[in-house]
Amino acid sequence: MNYTPEELRGICLKKSVINGYCKRQVDNLLALINEDYNRQLMDNEELKGKVASLNEAINHYKLLEEALQHSILVAQHTSEQVKANACEKARLITEEAEANAKKLTDEAHQEVAKCKTRCEELKSELISYKSKSELMLQAQLKILKQMSPE
DSSP states (O other): OOOOHHHHHTOOOOOOSSSOOOHHHHHHHHHHHHHHHHHHHHHHHHHHHHHHHHHHHHHHHHHHHHHHHHHHHHHHHHHHHHHHHHHHHHHHHHHHHHHHHHHHHHHHHHHHHHHHHHHHHHHHHHHHHHHHHHHHHHHHHHHHHHSOOO
């Protein structure tokens, strides 16, 4: 049974007629028990306070740990999203660059084809001009030969 200091002070021992207890010794013993019990109660209260304080600290650190774990998860998720977005953007940039390169190559090939066609046209015109010029010169030479000085 748990006695309070007041209950211990109120305990009265009955004395037997023969070989009874010495009242002073019993009172001194009860006083010592009372002091010790008071000290134990105060220590117990102090320890309860410390336990409560430590429990509060534990709860605080648990909440902090949960917040940090949540932050880590959010950071991991965000980094995965950033990485996925970067990969997608890189893929799109690569596709666009390849499309632009193909377009430029096709345009260059078309330009080369146009230049070749134009070159062939100019060669053909040159041959035609040369033929016409030769014919004209031959005709003029023939006319000059026919115009002999007489």
